[in-house]
Amino acid sequence: MPRPKKHIFRIQFHNNNRIYELYAHQVSQSEMMGFIEIGQIIFGEHTKILIDPAEEKLKLEFEGVKHTYIPHHSIIRIDEVEASGKNRILDAEGSTVTSFPGSTIMPLKS
Template identity: 55%
Template sequence: MNQAARIYRVIFHNQGKIYEVYARGVSDGALMGFVEIEELTFGERTQVVVDPAEEKLKSEFSGVKRTYIPMHAIMRIDEVEKEGTAKVSDTDSKVTPFPMPFYGPSKGSD
């Protein structure tokens, strides 16, 4: 698969929900502790049936060029063959983000 055609499925926690989105670019980004997701993709609108959940996500990310997700909120990133349906689902009480320490700049010795 060539670089331009890559599609990633990104699953992450956000405000008590699990988001599953598709994007053409994922990187460690310029902000420490965040994963950069860019070029979010949504299903073709040529279909007769429209998924209201996907439409809500499309609306939420309307006008977003790239988004930064905290690293500890990411559950999984997969490179996939083709784009699927973006969705938001409720978490169950068994899903908890793994706590990660924050590594900030170290203080200089005095």
């Protein structure tokens, strides 16, 4: 019996004036209000002799992390894709995408 195909998501978000692009199998609304939960981050196979230093940096940063929680206001976009690509970090300088400041918590109505 064929195994069901795992979903692959590309997540782009702001972190420390940089734009992170990660590929993962799990993306969901977190139980913590205002956060997106990302799990099973996909890193490239090292079957080649060449190693991408940017992806290695991300692999070290997320080493041992089961799930990471990203604030809603840091998310640029989430896409479901056919295949994973290279995880990367881009400079946000010169980017036309700006993170919207503020909270996603709605005030209580009286």
